[in-house]
Amino acid sequence: MARATVSVATRRRTRQIRVGSVAVGGDAPVSVQSMTTTKTADVEGTLRQIYALAAAGADIVRCTCNEREAAEGLARIVPRSPVPIVADVHFHVEMALAALDAGVHGLRLNPGNLRKPEEIRLVAREAKDRGVPIRIGVNSGSLHPELYERFGGATPEALVESARMELSYFQEVGFEDVKISVKASNVPLMIQAYRLASETFDHPLHLGVTEAGPPPAGLVKATAGIATLLAEGIGDTIRYSLTADPVEEARAGRQLLESLGLRERRGLDLVACPSCGRAEIDVIRVAKEAQAALEGRGIPLQVAVMGCVVNGPGEAREADLGIAAGRHRGHLFIRGKIVRVVPEDQMVEALVAEADRIVAEGIDARLASADASAEREAAEDRKALFEQKGADANDSEKVVMRIRKHLDRAQEGGDGPGARA
Numbered sequence: 001m002a003r004a005t006v007s008v009a010t011r012r013r014t015r016q017i018r019v020g021s022v023a024v025g026g027d028a029p030v031s032v033q034s035m036t037t038t039k040t041a042d043v044e045g046t047l048r049q050i051y052a053l054a055a056a057g058a059d060i061v062r063c064t065c066n067e068r069e070a071a072e073g074l075a076r077i078v079p080r081s082p083v084p085i086v087a088d089v090h091f092h093v094e095m096a097l098a099a100l101d102a103g104v105h106g107l108r109l110n111p112g113n114l115r116k117p118e119e120i121r122l123v124a125r126e127a128k129d130r131g132v133p134i135r136i137g138v139n140s141g142s143l144h145p146e147l148y149e150r151f152g153g154a155t156p157e158a159l160v161e162s163a164r165m166e167l168s169y170f171q172e173v174g175f176e177d178v179k180i181s182v183k184a185s186n187v188p189l190m191i192q193a194y195r196l197a198s199e200t201f202d203h204p205l206h207l208g209v210t211e212a213g214p215p216p217a218g219l220v221k222a223t224a225g226i227a228t229l230l231a232e233g234i235g236d237t238i239r240y241s242l243t244a245d246p247v248e249e250a251r252a253g254r255q256l257l258e259s260l261g262l263r264e265r266r267g268l269d270l271v272a273c274p275s276c277g278r279a280e281i282d283v284i285r286v287a288k289e290a291q292a293a294l295e296g297r298g299i300p301l302q303v304a305v306m307g308c309v310v311n312g313p314g315e316a317r318e319a320d321l322g323i324a325a326g327r328h329r330g331h332l333f334i335r336g337k338i339v340r341v342v343p344e345d346q347m348v349e350a351l352v353a354e355a356d357r358i359v360a361e362g363i364d365a366r367l368a369s370a371d372a373s374a375e376r377e378a379a380e381d382r383k384a385l386f387e388q389k390g391a392d393a394n395d396s397e398k399v400v401m402r403i404r405k406h407l408d409r410a411q412e413g414g415d416g417p418g419a420r421a
C-alpha cells in the first residue's frame, strides 16, 4: 500500500567528499558519526565499540589519535573496521601525519590548537596525496585566542572566520577535500554559526552541539540544534556529543534522521498514545514491554500501542502495525485495519509475531490474511465501550460545568476567591 511522503526541506547543495566508502555532501544521504571512548591503543576494545556503534547506526566512527600508541592502534583497527575511521587530532601535527600513515579514511583537525600555517599546509599536502579528506573542526570552547579577541568572544562570525582561515591554508596547496564544523555548546550560537557557515562555504557541513551533556537534557540540546538546521536543509553529516555510552549517540543520530525522513527506517519506531480516561490498559507498561520485545530484532516498522479501541486504530492508522486495548482484548491492526482480536494478556506476544510475519511476508500479504471476524468483533467492542464511557471519557464537560458555575457565582457575589465557598 503506497503512502505519500513529505520531505522536511530541500537540502542545500554542497560539494561531495568521500570518507572511505561513505559519501558526504552533494546528494549523499545525511550520515551519522560517533566517537569511541576507549583508548585507541586498546585495539580489541576499540573495535568492539566500533562494531557496536555501526550496529546502532553510525556510518563513520572517529577515534582519538593523541599519542604514538594510538597511531599504532589505528594501523591495526582501520583494516578490521566495518565503517570508515576518522582520526581526531589536537595540538600535534606529527599525530596527524602518523594517522595518515595508519591508513585512516579522514582526519579531524582543530584550528584552535593546531595553529602553525606551515604545519597545516604540510598535513593538507599529505592528505591530498593520499586522497584523505579533512574536517576543519572549529569549537567555540577552543577558539583561536586571536579570533576571540578580535570578535569579542566566540561569536558565529569568529567561528566561521576560524574555519575560513584554516581553509585558506588548505587552498594554498590546492586541497579542497574538506568538511567543516563550527560547534558550540550554546544552541542558538551553534545554529547561527552553521547558518553563516552554509552561506560562506559550499563544503559539506558536519553538525553537532558540542558537550551537550548527559541525556535526557543532552539529547534535547543536541536535537534542538541539529534538527533545526536539518529542517532548513543545512547539514551533511551529524554527531550527537553526549556524556553517555557512544552507542546512544549513534542511535540518537540515526533515529533523528529517520524521524525527519532523511534516512530509510531500518529499526523499530514505537509510538504510543499518551493515555487518557478511555485507556483500557496501563499504556506505559505495555508500551515498555513492546519496546523491549521488539527492539534489537531489526524490524523496520512503525508500531503503535494504543490505550483504547475507540480511538486507537484510527489515531494510529499511519503506523504499519499496532494494537489497541478494549474489553480485556487486544485489537491488532495493520495500517488502521483490524486484522485480529487476541486476549489482553497476549497483546505483546501477538504484536511481535505479527511484526515478524510482516517482515517475512509484506504488509499487503498480511492484510489479505486478516481474520474475517476481526472487524466485526472490534466494532462490537468499540460500540460497547462508547456506550459505557460515553463521548466524554475524561469527564471534561463536568469540569467545564464546574468552572462555569464558579465563575458565574464569582460574578454575582463579587470577584474574591471566597465566592467559591
Ligand code: SF4
Pocket (backbone or CB within 6 Å): 273, 274, 275, 276, 277, 278, 279, 280, 306, 307, 308, 309, 310, 311, 312, 315
Ligand atoms: S482516546 Fe484511547 S488512544 Fe487516545 S489517548 Fe485515550 S486511551 Fe489513548
